Amino acid sequence: MSKTIYDIAKAAGVSIATVSRVFNQAESVKPETREKVLKVVDEMGYHPHVYAQGLASKKKNxxxxxxxxxxxxxxxxxxxxxxxxxxxxxxxxxxxxxxxxxxxxxxxxxxxxxxxxxxxxxxxxxxxxxxxxxxxxxxxxxxxxxxxxxxxxxxxxNNEEGAYLATEYLIEKGFKRIAILSAKADSIPIRDRLKGYKRALDEHGIEFSESLVVTGDDMARDGFTELSGYEAMNKILAMDPLSDAVFCTSDTKAVGAQKALKEHKVDLPLISFDNLTISEYIGLSTVNQPxxxxxxxxxxxxxxxxxxxxxxxxxxxxxxxxxxxxxxxxxxxxxx
Amino acid sequence: MSKTIYDIAKAAGVSIATVSRVFNQAESVKPETREKVLKVVDEMGYHPHVYAQGLASKKKNxxxxxxxxxxxxxxxxxxxxxxxxxxxxxxxxxxxxxxxxxxxxxxxxxxxxxxxxxxxxxxxxxxxxxxxxxxxxxxxxxxxxxxxxxxxxxxxxNNEEGAYLATEYLIEKGFKRIAILSAKADSIPIRDRLKGYKRALDEHGIEFSESLVVTGDDMARDGFTELSGYEAMNKILAMDPLSDAVFCTSDTKAVGAQKALKEHKVDLPLISFDNLTISEYIGLSTVNQPxxxxxxxxxxxxxxxxxxxxxxxxxxxxxxxxxxxxxxxxxxxxxx
DNA sequence: TTATAAAGTGTAAGCGCTTACATTAAAATC
DNA sequence: GATTTTAATGTAAGCGCTTACACTTTATAA
Missing domain, CATH: 3.40.50.2300 (Response regulator)
Known part of the structure; x- marks a missing residue:
């Protein structure tokens, strides 16, 4: 069984209160006593029991x-x-x-x-x-x-603002038919990002089209997976006419999306959302979240x-x- | 202040032992009593205090x-x-x-x-x-x-075996000058992977060359970062003659390595280690760890x-x- | 019905600590 | 050296629970 404060107190020839003080208010115990206790503590490999501490002190740190x-x-x-x-x-x-x-x-x-x-x-x-x-x-x-x-x-x-910036960026580059690679529709971040996307279109006089909102089938993690991005991009690539550019709602999905693009040897401007470490390495334009x-x-x-x-x-x-x-x-x- | 077992006991008109039993050995308390207690528990929003439980029962689950x-x-x-x-x-x-x-x-x-x-x-x-x-x-x-x-x-x-397989694969494809993209030399996985790499070379009659062991400068996370892989691949690309192929000791590093390859528009067979989800999407040959x-x-x-x-x-x-x-x-x- | 077993509940000790308060030892003051 | 302060330690009461044991009901058997 592991040692308790009583074992230490006895071995050090002090009371349990003193042992406790060594741990909690070290300054209030005489240096020599402290040394003595600490020595015993070390020898016996004692450590206060967190549960007991938590219960007695009501502090959990x-x-x-x-x-x-x-x-x-x-x-x-x-x-x-x-x-x-x-x-x-x-x-x-x-x-x-x-x-x-x-x-x-x-x-x-x-x-x-x-x-x-x-x-x-x-x-x-x-x-x-x-x-x-x-x-x-x-x-x-x-x-x-x-x-x-x-x-x-x-x-x-501010997800809405992020999506706005990304979409606006694509618009300013001259793209008009901008698809959004979405995810689970009722997820909060998606809701906000879609809102930003729509506002950007709206403020730049581009009509929103439901057909450009594309989602993968994989709904694990609310659809924020590589697979889901891959599936969605495949759907986009099957569209006719193809969209000019894509705003992808997460870098993870963009990884999947890029795979689909590569497989189809199609080249579509893609901007994404998150700025994960890896994004830098795969050359992904994206919205940085601090x-x-x-x-x-x-x-x-x-x-x-x-x-x-x-x-x-x-x-x-x-x-x-x-x-x-x-x-x-x-x-x-x-x-x- | 949050409720204790006493509050519940009093409100339900039973003893604290009975309340405790409701939580721990529900079957040993009469159904009606149990209901009564549970009702109060629910109304008062009570939950046993984990620290007290842990202390008293010595179980932590x-x-x-x-x-x-x-x-x-x-x-x-x-x-x-x-x-x-x-x-x-x-x-x-x-x-x-x-x-x-x-x-x-x-x-x-x-x-x-x-x-x-x-x-x-x-x-x-x-x-x-x-x-x-x-x-x-x-x-x-x-x-x-x-x-x-x-x-x-x-x-x-079995890291050694994994590295062996990867290296052997490259050898069997006809490559002889195979670089290993390494990391912190005294890290255990690196030690073992290097061992497997050397054994594969040895068993196929290829002489090991220290100059083909390349490491990035970034030593964060023992050198298992994208940056480190990027740096190391740049070193490889600066070698003359260039190596035939590269065994990279982790997928994360391989992401960085691939960036360097792309930037230099060089095409070097690359096999890596881990098989992260993303590896499938960036087409990385690798050693799968279950x-x-x-x-x-x-x-x-x-x-x-x-x-x-x-x-x-x-x-x-x-x-x-x-x-x-x-x-x-x-x-x-x-x-x- | 009464004895006996089984089921349900309560009492109280204790889990290993902290800390208010009491006590004692040491230091400071006169 | 006696008295007051201050520093250091000890005593003991909880913290909120579990659980062995004792006790009281209720069910079962005779």
């Missing part, structure tokens, strides 16, 4: 990040931001993966209910107002990342709330930036 | 997966396997990210010491025998994934050990399979 399958670089970047922000604070990070199979809301609710952590970061989880209100009842500090709500703190990204910053800022925000629970809800919205690469620039040269 | 930054699809696959295996059991999964900045050993040791969970999965963490022995002292159930050791259960992959299976099997193994701690240590080694795609097959046709 723990942040939990809830996110759907860490499917791509998006999370890596967000995670880096979170970790860097956390590095200066005395908090640990745990990740709870929200599977796609089951009901995301319940998975999140179950996790919050357990009061695992002091605060929670909900990453790329999109809930209805009603669901969020229900989550609010648990009364735990939450910050949304990559989602917006007036109920919780949030750090989000993922690292979003993770970093959201964590800061959450920690501030922990320190001061009465803070007013605050929402931070980050803005898109176009990153232009060969998929829209050197299209002709790239032709095979 | 929790598995922790420790892994370095979830940098690529490798982890996604492993994670899926873990989750699917866990789905049938009554365990929850937590992920602790082992940052690359600090000393991985200490991060792992700190986590194990805390006795967070019942069992631990150490994914892609490569420690020395000495370090593993030190970890063993914590006396907690551990299963290594993607690493091998006789001290702990493990589910690993990542999903490894995650699945490792979790099974760990759970078995939890049920039966006296089990003898067991090691499972998975074998590579070549997946041939256009990067080695249609090289000429792909030329731009």
């Amino acid at each position: 723990r942040i939990v990040m809830l996110a759907p399958v860490m499917s791509n670089y998006f999370f890596t970047e967000v995670l880096k931001g979170i970790q860097d922000s956390l590095a200066e604070e005395n908090y640990e990070l745990n990740i709870v993966n929200i599977g796609h199979k089951k009901d995301a809301y319940n998975q999140v609710a179950e996790t919050l209910k357990k009061r695992w952590a002091e605060g929670y970061l909900l990453v790329s989880l999109h809930f209805s107002e009603k669901e969020l209100k229900a989550l609010q009842k648990f009364n735990v500090p939450v910050c949304l990342v990559d989602d917006f709500s007036t109920i919780f703190d949030s750090v989000s990204f 993922m690292y910053d979003m993770g970093f800022r959201a964590t800061n925000k959450l920690i501030q709330r922990l320190h001061n629970p009465d803070l007013r809800i605050s929402n931070e919205v980050h803005h898109p930036e176009l990153v232009i690469r060969s998929s829209t620039e050197n299209v002709n040269e790239v032709t095979t | 929790r598995i922790v997966m420790l892994a370095p930054v979830m940098s690529n699809y490798f982890f996604t696959e492993v994670l899926k396997g873990i989750q699917d295996s866990l789905a049938e059991e009554n365990y929850e999964l937590n992920i602790v990210n082992i940052g690359h900045k600090k000393d991985a050993y200490n991060q792992v040791a700190e986590t194990l010491k805390k006795r967070w969970a019942e069992g631990y999965l150490l994914v892609s963490l490569h420690f020395s025998e000495k370090e593993l022995k030190a970890l063993q002292k914590f006396n907690v159930p551990v299963c290594l994934v993607d690493d091998f050791s006789t001290i702990f259960d493990s589910v690993s992959f 990542m999903y299976d490894m995650g699945f099997r490792a979790t099974n193994k760990l759970i078995q050990r939890l049920h039966n701690p006296d089990l003898r240590i067991s090691n499972e080694v998975h074998h590579p399979e070549l997946v041939i795609r256009s990067s080695t097959e249609n090289v000429n046709e792909v030329t731009t």
Whole structure:
């Protein structure tokens, strides 16, 4: 069995309170005593039991990040931001993966209910107002990342604006028949990106056509997969007349889309959304999301709330930036 | 403040023991009583406090997966396997990210010491025998994934064999001057893959040349980055004479390598290692690692050990399979 | 009906800690 | 040197649960 604070106290000839103090308020115990205790602790390989600590102190020093399958670089970047922000604070990070199979809301609710952590970061989880209100009842500090709500703190990204910029870019290059490579229609990011796409068309006097909204059949991860992009691009390539250019709603899908283009030896200007690390390497023009910053800022925000629970809800919205690469620039040269 | 078991007991007019039983041994409480309690629980939004439960019952029903930054699809696959295996059991999964900045050993040791969970999965963490022995002292159930050791259960992959197969494939296609796109020399997977590469050369009567072992300058993630692959391929392209073909030690690096090839408009047969989802879409020949299976099997193994701690240590080694795609097959046709 | 077993519930101890408060030892003040 | 402060440690009461054991019902058998 592992050692308890009693074992250490006895071996060091002090009371358990002193041992506890060595760990929590080291300055209040006489240096010599501290040394003595620490020596025993080291020899016996003792470590305070987190559950007991958590129960007794009501402090957990723990942040939990809830996110759907860490499917791509998006999370890596967000995670880096979170970790860097956390590095200066005395908090640990745990990740709870929200599977796609089951009901995301319940998975999140179950996790919050357990009061695992002091605060929670909900990453790329999109809930209805009603669901969020229900989550609010648990009364735990939450910050949304990559989602917006007036109920919780949030750090989000202007998807609508990003889609607008991308579409406008294609329009300004002279394209008129611009297809949008979409995904699950009721997913929040898709809803917003479609909105931006439509607004760009509208403001530039181009009529929107439902037939140019193309979706793959694979609906895993709400349709944000390479396969789904591949399927959708094949549908586009089967259109007659072909579209002039394509706005793809995610880099992951664009990877699949590029495969289809290559197979058909067709060359179509393609702009995408996310700016994953890999996008640079496959020459993908795309809309940059400041993922690292979003993770970093959201964590800061959450920690501030922990320190001061009465803070007013605050929402931070980050803005898109176009990153232009060969998929829209050197299209002709790239032709095979 | 959140409700405790006392609040529920009082409201339901039963003792706390009965409430506890409703959660833990539901069958031993009279259906009507159970209903009554559950009703109150629901109304008051109660949920047992995990820390208190863990402390009192000494059960945690929790598995922790420790892994370095979830940098690529490798982890996604492993994670899926873990989750699917866990789905049938009554365990929850937590992920602790082992940052690359600090000393991985200490991060792992700190986590194990805390006795967070019942069992631990150490994914892609490569420690020395000495370090593993030190970890063993914590006396907690551990299963290594993607690493091998006789001290702990493990589910690993035969890297040496994979590299051998890939290199042999190139040799059999008639290439003699085969470069290896390597990474941090003292990383365990690199060591093994280099070994397989050398053995293949040796067994086919080709002399090994140190000059064909090429590494990028970027050493983030032990050199397993797109950038590193890009840099290394540029070095290869600067060689005179150029190599006939390239064995790249990871798909991520191959993405970078392909960019360099494209920029130089050079066409070099390239085979890689991992078989990430994306590899299929960029036509990368590669060595398949059964990542999903490894995650699945490792979790099974760990759970078995939890049920039966006296089990003898067991090691499972998975074998590579070549997946041939256009990067080695249609090289000429792909030329731009 | 009464004895006996089975089912259901309650009581209370304890899981390993933290921390308010009490106590004692050491330092500072006069 | 006696008295007051301050520093260091100890005592003991919880934190919110589980569970062995004791006790009370209810069902079953005779």
